[in-house]
Structures are given as structure tokens and as C-alpha cells.
Amino acid sequence: MPRPIWNGTLSFGLLNIPVSLMPGERRTDLSFRMLDARNKAPIRYERINSETGEEVPWKDIVKAFEYDKGSYVVLENSDIKSAAPESHDAIEVESFVDAEAIGPQFFEKPYVLVPTRKSEKGYVLLRETLQRTGKIGIARVVIRTRESLCAIMPQGDALLLIMMRYPQELIDADDYAIPSGKSSEYRISARELEMAGQLITSMESKWSPGDYKDEFRARLHKVIEKRIKAKGGVVPKADEAPEAAEGAATNVVDFMSLLQKSIDAKKRTPAGSAKKKVPRKVAKTTRARKTSRSRSA
Numbered sequence: 520m521p522r523p524i525w526n527g528t529l530s531f532g533l534l535n536i537p538v539s540l541m542p543g544e545r546r547t548d549l550s551f552r553m554l555d556a557r558n559k560a561p562i563r564y565e566r567i568n569s570e571t572g573e574e575v576p577w578k579d580i581v582k583a584f585e586y587d588k589g590s591y592v593v594l595e596n597s598d599i600k601s602a603a604p605e606s607h608d609a610i611e612v613e614s615f616v617d618a619e620a621i622g623p624q625f626f627e628k629p630y631v632l633v634p635t636r637k638s639e640k641g642y643v644l645l646r647e648t649l650q651r652t653g654k655i656g657i658a659r660v661v662i663r664t665r666e667s668l669c670a671i672m673p674q675g676d677a678l679l680l681i682m683m684r685y686p687q688e689l690i691d692a693d694d695y696a697i698p699s700g701k702s703s704e705y706r707i708s709a710r711e712l713e714m715a716g717q718l719i720t721s722m723e724s725k726w727s728p729g730d731y732k733d734e735f736r737a738r739l740h741k742v743i744e745k746r747i748k749a750k751g752g753v754v755p756k757a758d759e760a761p762e763a764a765e766g767a768a769t770n771v772v773d774f775m776s777l778l779q780k781s782i783d784a785k786k787r788t789p790a791g792s793a794k795k796k797v798p799r800k801v802a803k804t805t806r807a808r809k810t811s812r813s814r815s816a
Contacts, residue, residue, distance in 0.1 A: 525662050527608035529632060529645070529671070529678075531615075532781025534774070536634060536641035538610070540662070540680060543629030549739060607661035610680070612671060615654040624689055626670065628682040642678065644774060649673045657683075 523539035530536070553562045566575045582599070583591040634642035649655065649672065656671035660680065668683040698705065702712065 527610065529610045531612035531645065531656060533777040534641055534781065536645065537638045538632045538634055541631045541633050543631045543679060547733060547736060549736060610658050610660045612656035612658045614657050616657055618653055618655045618672065625683050626681050627684050630680040632678040632680050646673045646678050
């Protein structure tokens with residue numbers, strides 16, 4: 520079973536629900552290593568000083584921001600921590616919005632929120648309320664190195680946390696040459712619209728995720744197996760260093776009382792007047808050098 524990526528609380532109003540953040544996706548890409556075609560030895564990637572040509576150990580590497588071409592300002596760990604929010608162990612819901620109000624382009628990566636022991640009541644309360652109201656929660660969460668915008672939404676018996684993109688990360692479709700106006704302006708007849716509708720109706724089906732497979736990956740896997748049987752694999756040298764992994768990284772008592780206090784507090788504080796939080800960026804300590812990087816199919 521996957522290990523939790525993050526542990527903390529899911530908070531809305533004065534209610535706090537202890538939860539664990541679990542992976543919501545499974546990587547199925549085929550990873551490739553690059554070899555030297557001459558002797559089939561793995562190719563290493565090293566940290567080389569552009570001026571001296573010497574390899575730089577991790578302990579001598581610092582983070583810097585390139586504010587102009589060739590001009591850098593070095594940031595210390597304390598500089599990065601100073602921009603971090605005070606708390607990083609809570610997913611704090613800032614508002615609830617209509618589920619249909621957010622376009623699909625804002626959603627990025629799914630996680631599953633799992634309640635800890637004795638926190639099931641608060642978990643189910645939020646899940647059922649979101650289902651009944653058709654709302655989703657908009658929150659922020661800090662995972663490893665940064666603070667991210669996220670959405671809390673119900674799916675079946677579970678609460679999902681979906682990482683979201685900030686508007687600044689998206690390109691507006693209006694920036695492209697998108698055809699606008701009525702269909703008649705493009706000489707689309709009523710008959711063509713009717714036939715297109717009939718075609719769509721004839722292709723209707725219920726959404727069944729299990730019907731869709733990564734056919735390319737399956738075919739490529741067969742090619743790999745066939746090649747291994749035909750020519751055999753490349754045996755790594757005995758002294759080859761292994762590839763290093765990249766470094767990482769209260770129960771609700773009185774629900775009615777907390778809910779009422781939260782509602783009263785919101786009446787006194789209009790929505791949107793709360794102080795904006797500062798994005799969190801936490802300095803990341805890297806581990807042992809990596810001998811190579813993989814490419815994904």
C-alpha cells in the first residue's frame with residue numbers, strides 16, 4: 520500500500536479533520552536509460568562548473584535566481600523560509616464554490632484524502648455536505664517545497680484533493696485564433712448540425728474508465744520483450760553505482776457547536792476580507808548524487 524505523502528488536518532471553519540494525503544495516480548510509463556552506442560555503458564549526468572570544467576559536490580551548490588541574463592542573486596535557506604506561511608500541517612479551506620464554476624484547465628493532479636482513526640465523523644460530514652450542496656472547497660496545502668492551490672471534492676465515499684493551477688499558469692484561449700461567432704457565419708447548415716447531433720447520439724455510452732487502456736505502452740512493452748528474447752539484454756558492469764533516489768520530504772468533539780461558531784464568524788467577517796497567505800517555499804536538501812536520469816516513454 521502506498522505511503523502517505525503528507526499528514527495533517529483538513530480544516531473548514533473551526534472543524535479540523537485529521538487526514539493523510541495518499542497518491543491518487545499510478546505511473547505506468549516505461550523508463551529508459553541512455554547508453555553509449557559503442558560499448559552499451561550507461562551515460563552519467565554530472566554537475567559541472569561551466570568555468571572550471573570540474574565536478575561540483577552537492578555541499579557546494581547553492582540556489583540562485585537569474586534576474587537578468589547572466590546575473591544571479593543567491594538565496595539562503597533562511598530567505599526561502601521567510602516567505603513560507605506559518606503553518607504547513609493543515610489544509611485550510613478558504614471558500615466553497617459551485618463545482619461547475621471551475622473550468623477543467625485549472626485541475627492538475629489528484630490525491631486521496633484518508634481520515635485517520637476516530638476522525639471518520641468529520642470526514643463523512645464534509646463529504647455528505649459537499650455532495651448535497653454541489654460545492655467544492657478551495658484550499659491551500661504545503662507539500663515538500665511549495666504551497667499549492669487545491670480543490671476538495673467528493674467522489675463516491677472518498678474526498679479527493681486535486682492540485683490546481685493558478686490563473687497565471689494558464690494561457691487564455693483568446694490568445695489564439697479561435698473561430699467565434701454563429702455557425703451560420705461558417706456556412707454550417709441546419710441539416711449539418713442535425714446530422715452531427717445524430718452522430719453524437721449514435722456514439723453515446725456510459726463512462727467506463729476501465730474500457731480505456733494505454734495501448735501504446737502495451738505495444739511498446741511487447742516490442743521490448745521481443746527484442747530481449749531475440750538479442751538478450753545488456754548486463755551492467757559490476758562496479759556500476761546504483762542510481763540514487765531523489766530526496767524528499769484533534770478529533771472533532773462538538774460538531775454542532777463548532778459549526779455554529781464558524782457560521783457566526785463568517786457573518787462577522789465578509790468573504791474575501793481575510794488576509795492573503797504568502798506562498799510557501801521550503802528549502803530542499805538533496806541527497807547523494809544521481810548517476811543518471813531516466814527518460815519516460
